[in-house]
Amino acid sequence: MTNTPEKKLHPRTQAVHHGTRRSQYGEMAEAIFLTQGFVYDSAEQAEARFQGSGPDEFIYARYGNPTSRMFEDRIAALEGTEDAFATASGMAAVNGALFSMLKPGDRVVAARALFGSCLYVLDLLAKFGVDVAYVDGTDLDQWRDAVRPGTTAVFFESVSNPTLEVIDMRAVADLAHAVGATVVVDNVFATPVFSRAVEMGADVVVYSATKHIDGGGRALAGVICGTRQFVREVAEPYLKHTGGAISPFHSWLMLNGLTTMDLRVRAQADAADAIARALQGHEALSRVIYPGLAEHPQHELAMSQMGSGGTMIAVELAGGKDAAFAALDRLRIFKISNNLGDAKSIVTHPATTTHQRLPEDQRAHLGITPGLLRLSIGLEDAQDLIDDLKTAFA
Numbered sequence: 001m002t003n004t005p006e007k008k009l010h011p012r013t014q015a016v017h018h019g020t021r022r023s024q025y026g027e028m029a030e031a032i033f034l035t036q037g038f039v040y041d042s043a044e045q046a047e048a049r050f051q052g053s054g055p056d057e058f059i060y061a062r063y064g065n066p067t068s069r070m071f072e073d074r075i076a077a078l079e080g081t082e083d084a085f086a087t088a089s090g091m092a093a094v095n096g097a098l099f100s101m102l103k104p105g106d107r108v109v110a111a112r113a114l115f116g117s118c119l120y121v122l123d124l125l126a127k128f129g130v131d132v133a134y135v136d137g138t139d140l141d142q143w144r145d146a147v148r149p150g151t152t153a154v155f156f157e158s159v160s161n162p163t164l165e166v167i168d169m170r171a172v173a174d175l176a177h178a179v180g181a182t183v184v185v186d187n188v189f190a191t192p193v194f195s196r197a198v199e200m201g202a203d204v205v206v207y208s209a210t211k212h213i214d215g216g217g218r219a220l221a222g223v224i225c226g227t228r229q230f231v232r233e234v235a236e237p238y239l240k241h242t243g244g245a246i247s248p249f250h251s252w253l254m255l256n257g258l259t260t261m262d263l264r265v266r267a268q269a270d271a272a273d274a275i276a277r278a279l280q281g282h283e284a285l286s287r288v289i290y291p292g293l294a295e296h297p298q299h300e301l302a303m304s305q306m307g308s309g310g311t312m313i314a315v316e317l318a319g320g321k322d323a324a325f326a327a328l329d330r331l332r333i334f335k336i337s338n339n340l341g342d343a344k345s346i347v348t349h350p351a352t353t354t355h356q357r358l359p360e361d362q363r364a365h366l367g368i369t370p371g372l373l374r375l376s377i378g379l380e381d382a383q384d385l386i387d388d389l390k391t392a393f394a
C-alpha cells in the first residue's frame with residue numbers, strides 16, 4: 001500500500017517518507033523484499049500480469065521489486081519527474097538511458113568533459129552507427145553549431161568531472177528542444193540537492209546513486225528519472241531484458257541514504273566552500289577550482305543554477321605529478337580513492353586513475369594536468385580537513 005502524502009511537501013519531508021509501501025505488518029522502516037520472484041494466486045493471474053502489471057504488481061526482480069519501487073518513487077518525487085527506474089550502477093543508468101533511446105543514424109551531441117566510462121558508452125554507440133559529436137560544454141557557440149536538425153539527444157554532466165565546469169543547462173536545453181532533441185543530464189556532481197535539472201530543461205536525469213545518494217560509499221546503484229512514458233516504455237524494457245536491475249538490498253540502502261542526503265550534502269558543501277577559500281592563494285597551488293569562488297569562470301551560473309558551489313573541489317599543484325603524488329602520500333584524513341559524495345573525504349589523481357584512458361592531448365585540453373587533484377569533501381570537521389591539506393601541500 002502506498003503512503004504518499006497528497007500535498008506537495010518539502011523535499012526534506014519527501015526524502016523521509018515519499019513512496020513508502022507498507023506490508024500487512026505495518027513495519028515502520030522500509031522492508032527489504034529480498035526475493036527474485038513473486039507467487040501468483042492462479043494461472044490466470046500470472047497470465048494477466050505478464051500482459052501488463054500495475055505499480056504494485058511484480059513479476060521478477062529484474063523487472064521490478066517493491067523495495068526498488070519505493071526508491072524509484074522517492075527519487076522521482078525529489079527530482080520532480082513522473083517516474084524513475086533504478087539500476088545496478090550509475091553506468092547502467094547512463095548506458096540504459098542512451099542505448100534505449102538511440103538507433104543507428106541518430107545523432108548525439110555530448111560535452112567533451114565526461115567521466116571515462118561515459119565516453120566508453122558513447123564510443124560504443126558510435127560503433128553501432130550513432131553519429132556522436134563532441135563540444136566544449138561551456139561554449140554555447142559550439143553547442144549551437146553542433147545541435148542541428150536531426151539531432152536526437154544531447155548529453156552532458158551538469159558539473160563536469162573532474163574540472164568542475166558548469167554547463168548552462170537552460171541554454172543547452174533550449175537549443176536541443178528547438179530541434180526536437182532529448183536532453184539527458186548526468187547530474188552526479190551537481191547532486192539532487194542543489195541541481196533542479198528538470199526545471200532547467202532536462203528531459204532525462206541520470207545519477208550514479210553510488211555517490212551522494214548512498215553517501216556512505218557502501219554500494220553501487222544508479223537511477224534514470226524522466227517522464228512515465230520514457231521510463232516505463234523506453235528505458236525499462238531495455239534494462240529489464242539486458243539485466244541492469246538494482247538489487248533490492250541496494251535499493252534499501254539508497255532509500256536510507258535519501259533520508260539524510262539533504263543534511264549531508266549541505267554540510268559537505270559548506271565545508272567545501274570553507275576549504276576552497278582557505279586554499280586560495282596557497283603558494284604550492286597554481287589553481288583552486290571551486291564553482292563557489294567568485295573567480296570560477298561559471299561562478300554566477302553555478303549560483304543561479306545550484307545556489308551552491310557543491311561538494312567537490314579541484315586543485316592543481318604547481319610542482320606537477322611529483323608534487324601531487326607527494327601530497328597524496330602525506331594526507332592523513334583524506335583517503336586516496338576514486339569514489340565521491342562519501343561521508344569520508346576522498347582525494348583522487350584523475351590523470352593516472354579515473355581519466356587515465358583519455359589520450360594525453362585530450363586530458364590537456366580538458367585541464368586534467370599531471371598536478372591536478374580532485375577532492376570530494378566529506379562530513380569531517382572542515383578545519384581538520386584544511387589542516388590535513390595544508391600539511392600535505394607544505
Ligand SMILES: Cc1ncc(COP(=O)(O)O)c(C=O)c1O
Nearest residue numbers: 089090091115161188208210221
Ligand atoms: C559523473 C559520473 N557519472 C557516472 C558515473 C558512474 O557511476 P557508477 O560508478 O555508479 O557506475 C560516475 C562514477 O564515478 C561519475 O562520476
